[in-house]
Amino acid sequence: MTSTNPLATYALRDGGGVPLVLLHAFPVDHRMWAACADALPPGLRVIAVDLPGQGHSELDGRPASLESAADAVHATLVASGEGNAIVVGLSMGGYVALALAERHPGFVDGLGLIDTRSTADTDEARAKRRRIADIVESAQTVDAVLGMPATLLGSTTASGRRNLFPVVESWIRAQSPAGIAWAQRAMAARPDRTAVLERFDGPVAVVVGAEDEITTVADAEHMVHATADGALTVVPAAGHLSAVEEPQAVAAALALLHQRVTSRRDSWLTRR
Numbered sequence: 001m002t003s004t005n006p007l008a009t010y011a012l013r014d015g016g017g018v019p020l021v022l023l024h025a026f027p028v029d030h031r032m033w034a035a036c037a038d039a040l041p042p043g044l045r046v047i048a049v050d051l052p053g054q055g056h057s058e059l060d061g062r063p064a065s066l067e068s069a070a071d072a073v074h075a076t077l078v079a080s081g082e083g084n085a086i087v088v089g090l091s092m093g094g095y096v097a098l099a100l101a102e103r104h105p106g107f108v109d110g111l112g113l114i115d116t117r118s119t120a121d122t123d124e125a126r127a128k129r130r131r132i133a134d135i136v137e138s139a140q141t142v143d144a145v146l147g148m149p150a151t152l153l154g155s156t157t158a159s160g161r162r163n164l165f166p167v168v169e170s171w172i173r174a175q176s177p178a179g180i181a182w183a184q185r186a187m188a189a190r191p192d193r194t195a196v197l198e199r200f201d202g203p204v205a206v207v208v209g210a211e212d213e214i215t216t217v218a219d220a221e222h223m224v225h226a227t228a229d230g231a232l233t234v235v236p237a238a239g240h241l242s243a244v245e246e247p248q249a250v251a252a253a254l255a256l257l258h259q260r261v262t263s264r265r266d267s268w269l270t271r272r
């Protein structure tokens, strides 16, 4: 029988109201959110989660799917007493956030989709992910993904913030080959979730680094056009890890999302 241990969670900021739940990118963990959480206004409650097999969260026999990741995030938060949340994901975290909004819509008051996309992989991208999964598993090292900072970080960071490269590389080195393989297979299997955005009726913040070459400004525009209540922020001088490269700009977009969710709840309560 598979166990269902909760995922590792981190209270990055204490505060009141609906929490911001932060889901990290691949192949890193909750640590990528530290600077962005620090830049949020005081009084907001912020919880970061390590996705299955990443950081300090165990795989626990969970199937390699973003649906199982979404269910694990939901079960972990509900078990710790959360009734609802603003779910924010960067890249892989965004794929999980969309799966969560699909599978547990009542739990999600607002969505933050950062440097991510709602569409599925091409056949070529899927095959590449499965090849990488096989390589890290048979080599039992994460060497195959150690070069990723070169594509995760933007050109401005490459020229002016070189100090971020060893930091991101150290986060990647800390991951397990089994976790990397699981995440690649889970991402390869994901469907197009643009229709989830079309159905979602809460506020959505779509954020993208202007220099993101993995999930582009066009991907972000595609998502925001699908929403009923979406706002787009293009972050200058940032690549795919915009929350790491330009944490203040991403925090400002998330603070605005929090305000939009709160004022919608307040007006709903006064109308009752």
Ligand code: MLT
Pocket (backbone or CB within 6 Å): 024, 025, 026, 027, 090, 091, 092, 093, 187, 214, 240
């Ligand atoms: C990520 O940053 O999570 C990955 O680049 C996502 C992906 O490979 O699609």
